[in-house]
Amino acid sequence: MDKAYSKKLLTPKSQDFSKWYLDVVLNAKLADYGPVRGTMVLRPYGYSLWEKVQDYFNSVIKKDEVKNAYFPSLIPISLLRKEKKHIEGFSPELAVITIGGGEKLEEEIVVRPTSETIIYLMLSKWISSWRDLPVKLNQWCNVVRWEKRTLPFLRTTEFLWQEGHTIHETSEEAKEMALRALTWYKDLYKSLYSLPVLIGVKSESEKFAGASVTYTVESLLPDGKALQSATSHILEQNFAKNFGVSYQDKEGVLKYPYPTSWGLSTRSLGSVVMIHGDDNGLILPPKLAPIKLVIIPVLGKDDEKVFTFSKKIKELLEKYDSAFAGSVELWDQDNGSFGWKVNESELMGIPLRITVGPKEVAGESPLTITCRVKDVESEEVSQKTLKEIGEKVEKMLEKEHAFLYEKAEKHLEENIRTAKNYEEFKNIMNKNKGFIKAFWCENPQCEAKIKEETKATTRLLPLGAKEESGHCIYCNSKAKHLWYFAQSS
């Protein structure tokens, strides 16, 4: 810890959201800027959040028999060119290696922006029979995309992600897989991030380069903009054809299988910071927080007794639940004042805090567990037994988890509005932002015009949306569905 960081360094969230966000990311030591424009260093505290995501998601996918693997980050440009739509979509974002081992390369090599092409190349060698299907792979890795506007976590030139890649005999199976991944993401946002999301289908123009269907997870940020927070694609069968991935079915007929891909990146952590945080800094949802509780002793007289008592509490909690071992910290170092430590614990978004002074030791004051979120009431521990303190800590973590989710859900729900006509649409987008439900004829020209005039893009059509009878908000021709629009973050 470093004394130089103090509360006053943070711009209030309500005053300047963008500045507040950068203040929190930098001062809570989640991340820092790398030397190449748009790159980001994930500092240990920030990286520990990504490790939580890895642990959580690995246990989900391994239950479904998805296997982790690692494919080279170096892809010959000719491989990307095998899929026309794919290279068209990605070519403006590529980082190209032209020199290797001191010599100009015969063929340019691209640092992976995503791994479909190299994975299909390998699958074409590994798959020959229906017995080899399905193949379900996942990889945790870095990818490079040359972004124009960058922002820590949200859009960085290099980022970390997981990319799942599967390939199936039937299109139904592929669809099931893509939808299952979508559900995994929604569950992850709810269980680990305490965040509600919207899920649905992307429009033709907003699809992934080379996908036949893109499913999306969308979050609402505090500034009323939408963030694409994870995606899952059914890829065009073309991909299999272009890369020569084929198999013999049970009757010996040569067929092309159906691929899916799906990804969640470090971007998602940006939405956690943005949505939950407050003027005092980060607020980490309890399931994601690497430190769940911090014990801060009040130093002065009776230091020895205060230390002993503080240690005992830490030990009680670790005994109560092995999950607390490593996630309960005692800040007894002489590296800052009591007040500074309290501020630091708030800045870092540690869910719970117990302060211990001579009065707590002497039993003159009850031991108080304070939640990082002011709306979650403090709890007093009278008995200081293993059971009492353990149960209260557990209860408060659950309460905070629920509170954060409900607060974000309320904000999301309050910011989904229906526009009956284009005037209303423009007014809402001007004044409130958020999501707007509106009929759209699904003609890309209307979509483009709406974007040009309001900055709003189609975000999704909810899964299983029923056909309705309406008129396009822009051109007034017949429209079957209420689409969700929002400005993109």
Next chain:
Amino acid sequence: MDKAYSKKLLTPKSQDFSKWYLDVVLNAKLADYGPVRGTMVLRPYGYSLWEKVQDYFNSVIKKDEVKNAYFPSLIPISLLRKEKKHIEGFSPELAVITIGGGEKLEEEIVVRPTSETIIYLMLSKWISSWRDLPVKLNQWCNVVRWEKRTLPFLRTTEFLWQEGHTIHETSEEAKEMALRALTWYKDLYKSLYSLPVLIGVKSESEKFAGASVTYTVESLLPDGKALQSATSHILEQNFAKNFGVSYQDKEGVLKYPYPTSWGLSTRSLGSVVMIHGDDNGLILPPKLAPIKLVIIPVLGKDDEKVFTFSKKIKELLEKYDSAFAGSVELWDQDNGSFGWKVNESELMGIPLRITVGPKEVAGESPLTITCRVKDVESEEVSQKTLKEIGEKVEKMLEKEHAFLYEKAEKHLEENIRTAKNYEEFKNIMNKNKGFIKAFWCENPQCEAKIKEETKATTRLLPLGAKEESGHCIYCNSKAKHLWYFAQSS
């Protein structure tokens, strides 16, 4: 699994070691070749070994308060140039990005060959006081080095590794850290890989580019060549100076701290394959093996009973030890003959195998646990109780672990020879290879001549080697130490 792979595809190890190695790596589906020369795909089975390494090593370093982080893979070339020896060492191996986002870059960017430079750049921003020290970081990532001769696992253009980076107030602390890391590697080789290694100090010419001391872990391969299997460096304080990493000590005096770095890569898995494997394929040491035991039912009459019985054994083992959940497999799929499955389990190096047929079900034959390593005796299970079967499996895994270590240790010990003169040295290097202990005057010219004439390089001087009085094997001038020489793999 794929029926196409069968025993006959493997070249015998004794017949052609290099070809056998590639056969095993490819057919056991550990890895495959990527499209860019020298790159490698880590297939799920191979990657699962690396996940074991990550789990093991993370728990070791986290106990020592080393924190994982992630630094960008994109490094401006000017940053590498800040350290003259470093750029000299690495420039022949660099992959250089010259185009980003469709435009020629103003400054060339290098894909990290290692991360010292970018980490010190960041530390110069993060460190200001003695209170900030030590910093102990680790990162799991890919690195790219343009290798001329490549071989799966051993030397690949891109590889995965962990790179630890620490920085300390005193050179003593830095030395302690570098030695601690060395011990971690030696322990990992022994505990996880069942492999003995030699540890010691590298000569001046064999040091890491920019290190003041390089400690090394050396393995002996079956072909008598040595493999540098992990390294740990104390870096020149110059590194701190050149990157502006400084701190104020307790008296307020500006000082430069002492850095260390240490790394273990996927190369290490290559030595596991090479040393333990046999004519039937891979032999995975039990602690590293993702599948520890496979149950193979004999199909025919009474299939239902055989299946039920096989499942019961799997459940018993999972009940006995939760560590067996996920590491005991039942191969009851109709995807190959009994014989093919047995061969496949051998090819994959699964430590233990139980075959179940009608006789075992009826109690006419005892249940036999067979070890992948022929020298470890089979065990018969008579009672088939939870306790009996669990204990026998455990015991056999321990026996195999010990057997593999001892076998490799014997091979290592038998192949460390002392050469009294240069003739003897040349004879040994010609006939036996292996390690040769010989007096060397520590003059790089003698070292270079020996390499030129015998292909042998200095591998290490053992830690704490006592001063002796001898004469250089090459020039006959005074020499204080017996160095270890070997040909490099």
